[in-house]
Amino acid sequence: MRIALQKWNQISLVKRIFLGIVFGVILALTVPGASGITILGSLFVSALKAVAPILVLLLVMAAISNHKQGSQTNIKRILVLYGVSTFLAGVIAVGASFIFPIQLSLVTGAQDVTPPEGIVDVLKSLLFQVVDNPVNALINANFIGILAWSILLGLALRNANDHMKSLLTQASDAISQIVKWVIQFAPLGIMGLIFDSITSSGLSSLLDYGSLILVLVGCMLFTALAVNPLIVYLNIRKNPYPLVLQSLKESGITAFFTRSSAANIPVNMRLCEKLGLDKDTYAVSIPLGATINMAGAAITISTLTMAAVHTLGIQVDFGTALILSILSAVSAMGASGVAGxxxxxxxxxxxxxxxSNDIAMQVVGVGFIIGVVQDSFETALNSSSDALFTATAEFANKRKEGKLA
Incomplete structure (x- = not known):
């Protein structure tokens, strides 16, 4: 058994995850009644979600308190990349909806949820998250609040003695080690998630919405494989696909199955460490990206809204389409502040x-039906690009200084 475990651990994590996917599909098709397998997926996602808030708090505090005055962190460039990618994703979704207009058979099923009344509500929700009680923020995994408190505490500890700073660094290293242990169970966790997805949802309920899913997924794939690589190339001036594909492989696959940006924060942290990125930068940019880097959400909002527009026969001019793209991008960045x-x-x-709100909530009901596919691709795009743009910003700075090979 010990030898078998050693050989298993020698296989790359990505290959082990692929094997977990294969075994999950096989078990779902052969023993669909073995519901105990789903516990593996729930345990894995819960473990990632449990460790992520304290990881972010300690990493950001340690990074800021130990930050040397004048050191480059690239946060401004990363924020610009997040914003540009999210806006372009909304533009692509609106454009695709004009080329491939979709009409919906509207359904009910979203009456028990309450949407925000306007963009002011979304922004107000985000502001209240910033000033959330720190204990409450940790309990509820409010990463905006956790970031705010960790930045403030980090700044307050800039003048602390070396012993205190060393203690913070050691604590963040200890949590990082726990993260590495948790991630080693990713193959089993994803096997459980795959099993649960196939046995509980299946694919039959999605067939009626095939064209809508194709447009949604097509836009997300185009953003991930064409738009994001172009953004990366314009910044680093070299072939972007090795970096893009590595981000999708090592971050996107896990995010696809966990369907949680929060749960994928530890995975992205590990990827950034593997890429040799500056810890001071990714300790802040990764949890920040999990809340505001939402290209996939912009695509979902734009595509389903345009589907409602085409269903009702409403004519859309260029100016309104552009406003929709901007609104989708801004709303998507505030998506984490809204339940649902x-x-x-x-x-x-x-x-x-x-x-009207009644018809709009029926569109939301359609979104719930295709949610298994939509949310998986959306999270994979959102989360993998957090690490991608963090790396892009650092490599662009190195290129500018003549240090990029």
């Missing part, structure tokens, strides 16, 4: 065209 994420921001976008 990107789907509950659809009524906000629909209001731009005078679509």
């Amino acid at each position: 994420g990107s789907l509950l921001l659809i009524p906000l976008a629909c209001s731009l065209f005078g679509i």
Whole structure:
């Protein structure tokens, strides 16, 4: 058994995850009644979610308190990359909806949820998260609040003695080690998630919405494989695909199956460490990206809103389409501040065209039906690009200084 475990650990994590996917599919098709397998997936996601808040708190505090005056962190460039990618994703979704107009068979099923009444509500929710009680922020995994407190505490500890700073660094290293242990169980966790997805949802319920799923997934794949590489190339001036594919492989696959940006924070941290990036930068940019880097959410909001527009026969001019793209991007960045994420921001976008809330909530119901596919691709795009753009910003700075090979 010991030899077998050693050989298993010698296989790369990505290959082990692929094997977990294969075994999950096989078990779902052969022994669908073995419901105990789903516990593995739930345990894995819960473990990642449990460790992520304290990891972010300690890493950011340690990074800022130990930060040397004048050191480059690239945060401004990363924020610009996050914003540009999210806006372009909204533009692509609106453009694709004009080329491939979709009409929906509207359904009910979203009456028990309440969407925000306007963009002011979304921004107000985000502001209240910033000033959340730190204990409450940790308990509820409010990463905006955790970031705010960790930055403030880190700044306050800049003048602390070396012993205190060393203690913070050691504590963050200890949590990072726990993260590495948890990630080693990714193959078993993803096997459980795959088993649960196939046995509980299946694919039959999605067939009626095939064209909508194709447009959504097509836009997300185009953003991940064409738009993001172009953004990366314009910054580092070399072939972007090795970095893009590594981000998708080592971050996107895990995010696809966990469907949680928060759960994928430890995975992205590990990837950034593997890429040799500056800890002071990614300790802040990764949890920040998990809350505001939302290209996938912008695509979901734009595509489903345009589907409602085409269903009702509303004519859309260029100016309104552009406003929708901007609104989708801004709303997507605030998606983490709304229970239900990107789907509950659809009524906000629909209001731009005078679509009633009753019809908009039926569109949200359609979103819930295709949620298994939509949310998986959306999270994979969002989360993998957190690490991608963090690396891009650092490599661009190295290129500028003549240090990039």
